[in-house]
Amino acid sequence: MxxxxxxxxxxxxxxxxxxxxxxxxxxxxxxxxxxxxxxxxxxxxxxxxxxxxxxxxxxxxxxxxxxxxxxxxxxxxxxxxxxxxxxxxxxxxxxxxxxxxxxxxTLTPAETDAWVREELDGYVNFIYRAAKSRRDGRPDLARLEEIEAASWFGWTLFALYGRVRPYNKYLRWELETYPLPAPWTADRVIAGLTEQPSALYGDLEKVVRAKGYGDVLDSWGPELDLLR
Structure with a gap:
């Protein structure tokens, strides 16, 4: 054969x-x-x-x-x-x-900077919209915003570490083969993305600020209070 x-x-x-x-x-x-x-x-x-x-x-x-x-x-x-x-x-x-x-x-430092800024802003945008929909009594529409937020979170997280976002099929393989620092275990990331991506915001904010991208978040002003 x-x-x-x-x-x-x-x-x-x-x-x-x-x-x-x-x-x-x-x-x-x-x-x-x-x-x-x-x-x-x-x-x-x-x-x-x-x-x-x-x-x-x-x-x-x-x-x-x-x-x-x-x-x-x-x-x-x-x-x-x-x-x-x-x-x-x-x-x-x-x-x-x-x-x-x-x-x-892999990403160059310039690519890392550009991707983090773009994707982080997109992630915040969608979880902010989700928070407003929940506040206004529209949980179904909030869920749609959360679904949109998952992709932006993935790009942001991996770009923060100079890496390209894996296809969803390879997400667990990627995180188990090439682990990210705590708390980004495969179980933590996958559960967060499939259940409620906005719940990952708190941990992400710590990394974002530690790596020098706090200005992207601060540009949102008092709207961040709704996310916290």
Whole structure:
């Protein structure tokens, strides 16, 4: 029986136009693959063309051609987590492919600053709206605001530590494999996000102020009293 993954690796390794091969997805992360998991492979090339032009997907294998320029492009915020925990199987550029994979999965100090400020303000916005809805006797609408707040909290929390937010599927794996400082255990974060994201505000505020982002909160003025 043929092995599509092995065949892809053999074909890519034999092609001098291929600069790198990166295994990502569940099979790159220990303990995440199940019987339903396919194999996700990023094939790095200098430029798109020939067999390495379009992404192909089958139930067993996703082949994702990526140009060297696109690998270096970190503007796709959501796509960056694909490189977290990814495994570089081939690097014909003396480590440059691995360096770009690491750059995708981590934030520069400038990115950290920009992301924290943007995402923190969004999180506060939604939990403030939730608090107002609860105050006004609209618990169902408050719940909708809480649901919106969860994503903003996730981006904020991981950006505070120079990391990209994991996909929800990998949230527990991320926090157990690469733990954050207390109190951000997997159980604490997941329970907070699924039950009431605004309940995480108190602990988050301590970290935010310790890391120098208190001015983002203070810009909300007396409205913060409603959150506390």
């Amino acid at each position: 043929s092995d599509p993954y092995a065949e892809l690796l053999a074909r890519a390794e034999a092609d001098p136009d291929v600069l790198g091969i990166v295994l990502t997805g569940s099979r790159a992360r220990d303990g995440m693959a199940t019987g339903h998991s396919d194999t996700d492979v990023i094939v790095v090339v200098a430029e798109y063309g020939g067999a390495w032009t379009n992404t192909t997907r089958t139930p067993e294998l996703d082949t994702i051609p990526t140009s060297l320029a696109d690998l270096a492009d970190v503007s796709d915020r959501w796509g960056r987590y694909a490189y977290r925990g990814a495994r570089v199987l081939l690097d014909r550029l003396d480590g440059r492919v691995a360096e770009q994979v690491t750059a995708q999965a």
